[in-house]
Amino acid sequence: METEKETEVWYAMRATYRREPDAMRLLEKEKLDCFVPMQYKISMKKGKKVRILVPVIHNLLFVHACPSEVKCVKSKVTYLQYITDSRSGQKIIIPDNEMQRFIAVAGTYNDHLMYFQPDELNLSKGTKVRIIGGDFEGQEGVFLKVKGARDRRVVIEIQGVIAVAMATIHPDLIEVIG
Incomplete structure (x- = not known):
């Protein structure tokens, strides 16, 4: 049975209720690329200041995969949702070069x-x-x-x-x- 070759694209997605770390682990287990923009924040733990890496925007993640792979993962995980364009209702797909530029900057955790x-x-x-x-x-x-x-x-x-x-x-x- 021959399947047509799907191309991998970057999807903007939402993991509801701040579950982006869970979604990342699951996507990595499925061997799918994903990226969550992160930054360091200072917070208090047991009376001490600690520097921890947290998502920049909660619930936001980017997934690089074929449409069928994303569909398969989404069927197993209810809290993973596509982000859609409010005007057209289409899933937001980011061009590779735009995403590479964004990751090159946001991935520094500066x-x-x-x-x-x-x-x-x-x-x-x-x-x-x-x-x-x-x-x-x-x-x-x-x-x-x-x-x-x-x-x-x-x-x-x-x-x-x-x-x-x-x-x-x-x-x-x-x-x-x-």
Whole structure:
């Protein structure tokens, strides 16, 4: 029996009730790639301050798999849901290059990264740029002023899901893309 070759794509998904760690373990057991944007937070444990890695946005995770594989896992796990576009009702699928850029930045767990909901930023006001040096060399994004930061930052967005603003980058390390 021949099956047609499905291509793997990145899905934006939700694991309800803060169960993204459980979902990650399950997906990894099924040999599926997944990514949860994480950051360090200081919290109190038994009267001591401890630095722990927590999800940036609870319930959000990205899954890289074929549609049939995701469907199979979803049938076993009730709390795993697709995130859909509010206008079209379609599942949000992220292009590989966009996701790689996002993972390259968000996967550093840098304390100076700032995360935003898509409606919090107006990326059309910014300038499209490429970073030409430093930790984020080669990354492309939009250079603009973000809420809560003194200076302008380079922002990488996953359309309709999340945006991440990088740490302050020296202007000498930024080139404008035409």
